[in-house]
Amino acid sequence: MTAPLFAAWKPSFLGVGFGPFYLFNQSQARLPCKPLGEPQPSVKWFKDSTAVSYGQNSSYKLEADGTLVITKVTNGDGGTYTCMAQNYLGKANATAPGILLGKRNYVKKLKLTIS
16 A cells, blocks of 8 residues: 655745736736745735735735735835745745836737737
8 A cells, every 4th residue: 555645845936927916006917926836835924025914994805816906096005015834844925016007097908800
């Protein structure tokens, strides 16, 4: 009888897209963090090297899949965002800018036509 095979590896962001994040003033923003790792890594967010606090009285929410939600973007939300993923085998970080932009109606969508 053989023991069951168990694969485990430390978190990694190799081959995973991360940022930049475009933050539209006065709108909700979603910053995804999808690290690879087994077991599934836990996620912690930092803004400008300071840990982000989540909760009922915070403008930041952390979803179960690691996505950071900014409920209503303000001028103070621009900066550098880091997602730290950690499991018992190690940790990895990914960092990208949060670029503050004006209201959505100032952004013109382009229509792509393929012929």
